[in-house]
Amino acid sequence: NAGVTQTPKFQVLKTGQSMTLQCAQDMNHEYMSWYRQDPGMGLRLIHYSVGAGITDQGEVPNGYNVSRSTTEDFPLRLLSAAPSQTSVYFCASIKGTGTSGELFFGEGSRLTVL
């Protein structure tokens, strides 16, 4: 089982560059989400989606865009990277409905913005 797959695992950008972090899951989960992990701050929700064509903002959405055209894929776009976006990014999907379900995480994408 592949589970949740994120690419790339590592990326270095210059300020102002754009890029897309890819996330794919093969478990047919309706819910997918993006988190960022920063030292001393735990995980913070960026954007989430409860199904194809439906997305919503989380706690820290500024500077990020998402779309959900298929159940399997949920890419995260940085339109103009800033040093404050240096972080480790995790994609996660939920098995089950609502927030009693288990989050399945990808292995993470470490982004450095110079």
Next chain:
Amino acid sequence: GNSVTQMEGPVTLSEEAFLTINCTYTATGYPSLFWYVQYPGEGLQLLLKATKADDKGSNKGFEATYRKETTSFHLEKGSVQVSDSAVYFCALGLSGTYKYIFGTGTRLKVLA
């Protein structure tokens, strides 16, 4: 607002020692509570969960009880192993939403 507070680390223990990692929460409604574990270089994975008051979640020798009266969900293990070295995150799922709130994580290091 909704929040999760867990004890700061790092926590360093000898093998076979007793482990407690404290977690308290503030939330409206009746949240679900979780402990996730993150091993080096990996994503988070579910360790255990509890979905209502007085439920006890358990897995791999770890336990936590959902205490509504004290708004707590402390993680315990009777005898830790070197392989338990990881970062542990307490989290809550807000009822009626798809939103989860995570604590800041507690790093555990177990020495042989």
